Amino acid sequence: MRAFFLLLSACFAGQLLAARPNILHIHADDHRADGLGALGAPGLLTPHLDTLVARGMTFTRAYTQGSMIGAVCTPSRTMMLTGRSWQRIPGAKSARPGANDPQTFLPSVLAAAGYRTWHMGKGGNAFTEGLKTFQTSILDDGKKEGDPATDRAHASARLADRTIGFLKEHAARKDAAPFYAYLAPPVPHDPRSAEPRFHAMYDPARIALSPAFLPQHPWDNGEMAVRDERLAPWPRTEKDTRQQTADYYACVTGMDHHVGRIFAALKETGQWENTIIVFSGDNGLSLGEHGLFGKQNLYEFGGMHVPLVIAGPGIPHGRSAAFTYLMDLFPTFVSLAGAKSPDGVDGLDLTPVLRGEKPAVRDGAYLAYRDCMRSFSDGRWKLIRYPLVDRTQLFDLEKDPRELTNLADQPAHAETLRRLQARLGTEMKAYDDAFPLSVANPSPAEWTPPSKEQLAAEDAKAKAGRKKKTANPAKK
Numbered sequence: 001m002r003a004f005f006l007l008l009s010a011c012f013a014g015q016l017l018a019a020r021p022n023i024l025h026i027h028a029d030d031h032r033a034d035g036l037g038a039l040g041a042p043g044l045l046t047p048h049l050d051t052l053v054a055r056g057m058t059f060t061r062a063y064t065q066g067s068m069i070g071a072v073c074t075p076s077r078t079m080m081l082t083g084r085s086w087q088r089i090p091g092a093k094s095a096r097p098g099a100n101d102p103q104t105f106l107p108s109v110l111a112a113a114g115y116r117t118w119h120m121g122k123g124g125n126a127f128t129e130g131l132k133t134f135q136t137s138i139l140d141d142g143k144k145e146g147d148p149a150t151d152r153a154h155a156s157a158r159l160a161d162r163t164i165g166f167l168k169e170h171a172a173r174k175d176a177a178p179f180y181a182y183l184a185p186p187v188p189h190d191p192r193s194a195e196p197r198f199h200a201m202y203d204p205a206r207i208a209l210s211p212a213f214l215p216q217h218p219w220d221n222g223e224m225a226v227r228d229e230r231l232a233p234w235p236r237t238e239k240d241t242r243q244q245t246a247d248y249y250a251c252v253t254g255m256d257h258h259v260g261r262i263f264a265a266l267k268e269t270g271q272w273e274n275t276i277i278v279f280s281g282d283n284g285l286s287l288g289e290h291g292l293f294g295k296q297n298l299y300e301f302g303g304m305h306v307p308l309v310i311a312g313p314g315i316p317h318g319r320s321a322a323f324t325y326l327m328d329l330f331p332t333f334v335s336l337a338g339a340k341s342p343d344g345v346d347g348l349d350l351t352p353v354l355r356g357e358k359p360a361v362r363d364g365a366y367l368a369y370r371d372c373m374r375s376f377s378d379g380r381w382k383l384i385r386y387p388l389v390d391r392t393q394l395f396d397l398e399k400d401p402r403e404l405t406n407l408a409d410q411p412a413h414a415e416t417l418r419r420l421q422a423r424l425g426t427e428m429k430a431y432d433d434a435f436p437l438s439v440a441n442p443s444p445a446e447w448t449p450p451s452k453e454q455l456a457a458e459d460a461k462a463k464a465g466r467k468k469k470t471a472n473p474a475k476k
Helices: 002-019 047-055 073-082 104-113 154-170 227-231 240-266 326-336 351-355 410-428 452-471
Strands: 024-026 058-061 116-120 136-139 177-183 275-282 308-311 318-325 363-368 373-377 381-386 391-396
Touching: 024 240, 024 326, 047 240, 047 275, 047 308, 047 351, 058 363, 073 104, 073 326, 104 177, 104 326, 116 154, 154 177, 154 240, 275 326, 318 326, 326 351, 363 410, 373 410, 381 410, 391 410
Parallel strands: 024 177, 024 275, 058 318, 116 136, 116 177
Antiparallel strands: 058 308, 275 308, 363 373, 373 381, 381 391
């Protein structure tokens, strides 16, 4: 019976590939892996994206692989549009020959296969050179406050308006070319400003705190005072955390409302049944978990874990625990389009999982942040290593999904710790990650929040460095 099912699924998938579906990819900014009502966020209202979860496949272990900078979204989006790992993307230390060739970027590959390519949304802290290869790219970061035409609160509405216009125009075209539309709303990234009606839906006093909430991270993780972490006071307070979460929810609900308008336009123009819809995020975000507020960490409900939902004709319904990276979307879209991936792609095609031919294409997740954090998870066990302060964490995700209890120092788990450490080293080598997991003279792990004066001095120093670099661009 299973053999028959797999054969039937493969045949149907083959029909899907032959049909060359439209691909609509909605890629949100700082969207948590649990950032929909259907994905577990308590009290979050996302009725339209919840219907996508109900009719499609949700990958519960999707990640962006790593980042060498605090703006995690930049390498994340670059990996997605090149299919290359974080140390091999254009500009990275281990970038391979051809990494900078625009013809190898996803929009170019799909356009060469006959697709019409269209981008709308986030342009800053993104893969700018990749966005230039779309046939049409409309940038809107929603950063200009005070102007009703461009204010951030209405960014989701503007994106939906332009997308609906595109869908109607495309449906009226006489040619039969399918489209690849990449929608990049600049939300729920801060500043978290949504239309007032969406803020009114959430009372901060009623927002539930995460079980992992802490006033402060227990030690210096190597990135304690990055910009994102300064959005909340030290020590973290329950009141402020609830307010920030309420604002985050308002932005997500506002985006969901306007995504619903896009879905309606797809149906009205007769394109719903031949469109693969993908919803994902560039990186996650902490909202008080472990005393953190940014995306510059490797906790499950922190920086690298992202939502990923794929729905449409031929896509089965349900949830998959298959490990995936955002760079896997490159070969997956190429496969759906009947195109061919260029050389140098590290991502793996997910269509065998979608067809039911394979349960997974990877057996674990290796994650990295700058030189200060590395992680590997096999699904049940997760290791996080902090080489600069010589700290290690080991979590049993099956029993402790919020990563509350560190088992690294318990003798009963010594063999599990050794096994994951070895696997982490293997993964780092496979992806050209040469940073050490131990340093000769680790820094003290204790950390004291900086004063406002210290932060101001650091900012002034960094600003002066940027001015000097701009004035002497050739000087290294």
